[in-house]
Amino acid sequence: RACRRVIEAFAYHVDHREFDRAVALFTPEAVFERPDLKACGREQIAAIFAGRPESVITRHLCGEPFFVELGADRARAVTQVTLYHAQRAEAPVPTVKGPNAIAEFHDTLERTAEGWKIAHRKGVPVLMVAP
Numbered sequence: 677r678a679c680r681r682v683i684e685a686f687a688y689h690v691d692h693r694e695f696d697r698a699v700a701l702f703t704p705e706a707v708f709e710r711p712d713l714k715a716c717g718r719e720q721i722a723a724i725f726a727g728r729p730e731s732v733i734t735r736h737l738c739g740e741p742f743f744v745e746l747g748a749d750r751a752r753a754v755t756q757v758t759l760y761h762a763q764r765a766e767a768p769v770p771t772v773k774g775p776n777a778i779a780e781f782h783d784t785l786e787r788t789a790e791g792w793k794i795a796h797r798k799g800v801p802v803l804m805v806a807p
Contacts (some may be wrong), residue, residue: 678792679751679785680741687736691705696726703793735760749787754780780805
């Protein structure tokens with residue numbers, strides 16, 4: 677349950693622009709990677725979010741994590757994610773035509789003195805929306 681909360685918390689904090697809280701979910705030496713980038717350590721992970729324009733709105737709709745490994749101090753999980761991405765507009769609620777991508781989070785989590793943290797996260801695209 678605690679590992680699942682970490683996975684869910686990341687999506688919530690990123691979607692609500694609480695980037696410091698999202699970065700705190702990683703171990704100090706964590707690796708975060710997607711096809712377009714690889715960040716090592718909290719400082720580099722924080723830099724990814726620091727560059728995000730205020731106009732960007734995201735929503736990560738996460739499925740139930742599937743635990744491939746679950747030990748006392750280490751766990752590995754794959755979580756299906758549907759990603760929506762929009763730009764703030766003058767309208768009160770931006771519109772979207774559909775999801776931007778369906779992806780998976782491949783996570784390795786470790787138990788630390790502060791609780792469970794993400795030691796490695798790889799975002800793996802599964803389906804992308806055609807332009």
